[in-house]
Amino acid sequence: MSDLSDGAVETAEPSPAELVRYAGWFQRFIDPDRNADYRGVPWDVFRGLLIQHSADWKDGTPANPVATKELWSSVVEGRGESAAAVDGSKARKRLNDHWSELETMFRELVGRFSAGAVKEGFDGLLWPVKDRSPGGRSATYRLEWRPVGATVEQPTLPATYSELPFVLRYHEDKSSLRFSWLGRLFFLPLFFRRQSERAVRVDGRRRYVPVLALGMLALMTGLLLLLALATTTSSGLNWTLMLMSAVFYWVLLHPLARLYDRKIIMASPLFYPFKERDCQVELTWDDDAAENNRTYGYNLRLVRYAAECPLCGAKVWVNDGKLEFFDRLVGRCTDEPGEHVFSFDHQLLSGYWLRAPRR
Numbered sequence: 001m002s003d004l005s006d007g008a009v010e011t012a013e014p015s016p017a018e019l020v021r022y023a024g025w026f027q028r029f030i031d032p033d034r035n036a037d038y039r040g041v042p043w044d045v046f047r048g049l050l051i052q053h054s055a056d057w058k059d060g061t062p063a064n065p066v067a068t069k070e071l072w073s074s075v076v077e078g079r080g081e082s083a084a085a086v087d088g089s090k091a092r093k094r095l096n097d098h099w100s101e102l103e104t105m106f107r108e109l110v111g112r113f114s115a116g117a118v119k120e121g122f123d124g125l126l127w128p129v130k131d132r133s134p135g136g137r138s139a140t141y142r143l144e145w146r147p148v149g150a151t152v153e154q155p156t157l158p159a160t161y162s163e164l165p166f167v168l169r170y171h172e173d174k175s176s177l178r179f180s181w182l183g184r185l186f187f188l189p190l191f192f193r194r195q196s197e198r199a200v201r202v203d204g205r206r207r208y209v210p211v212l213a214l215g216m217l218a219l220m221t222g223l224l225l226l227l228a229l230a231t232t233t234s235s236g237l238n239w240t241l242m243l244m245s246a247v248f249y250w251v252l253l254h255p256l257a258r259l260y261d262r263k264i265i266m267a268s269p270l271f272y273p274f275k276e277r278d279c280q281v282e283l284t285w286d287d288d289a290a291e292n293n294r295t296y297g298y299n300l301r302l303v304r305y306a307a308e309c310p311l312c313g314a315k316v317w318v319n320d321g322k323l324e325f326f327d328r329l330v331g332r333c334t335d336e337p338g339e340h341v342f343s344f345d346h347q348l349l350s351g352y353w354l355r356a357p358r359r
């Protein structure tokens, strides 16, 4: 997926005075005391940027991009802690962790922000933008003015894709997903680093843990199967051991192997709170690792993809394809789950009607 700053339409930025007014309004809009959605560190980062930029705008000048250390210091101060202990590499690490989360959350809530902005008399929104600098130097951060209705960046579809019947676009549904306590309990003995309420990071030596776990599970499955065959007598197969082996395979080994193979699987309902539905676990490689002096690694994120049904307009959730679409994730419409079934392309975030009549 390309960077957010690509292809976005830039319009004339409002005057500094108008931007100060916007900053004031938006800070009230994302007041963490009024709405729990904005309580996380990613929003503290956004608030930090707003405050830094406001200082420039109050002087009547355009806002300067903010350096990593400077931004993280203001986040730390905003949380009521002393920024004296902030050092460069630590700031870079922490900020980078929260930045991608902020970008995702902002994109998901753009509809809400746009409605609020229009009501307040603004024709645009300030988007969070990160400027990566080449050569391993630290990145800078800023807010960019984009008109309301500027489309959220989406992957470009191959030309022939539009010939498919009833193409739909998936988006991440909710920014406030979090692992259940049971899910967190599961990750605890695996030594994965907790990155946010819904993401863990697997890097450095931790990367051997899943390999070991997979190996052990495969060994267990194989051993149980061997035992089952070895203890088979003339009276018949040892079904108890066969069953145990099958359970090991289906419940543990198969989904884990699938996650590393396909990069996305349906999350077990034990992993997310009871009131949520149809969540997925997604594996994303960290391309910024080298830039941020981190060991190569990846993140496991709890996500939920949704779309609008192009046939009836109801919500489409991503679900297991079951037997009919074996080994696939599909999108199913809530109002017509039997007929309005769509493919789910994780890379293109798109799908088409799988039950379309043949022409």
Ligand SMILES: [Zn+2]
Pocket: 309, 310, 311, 312, 313, 314, 333, 334, 335, 336, 340
């Ligand atoms: Zn439908």
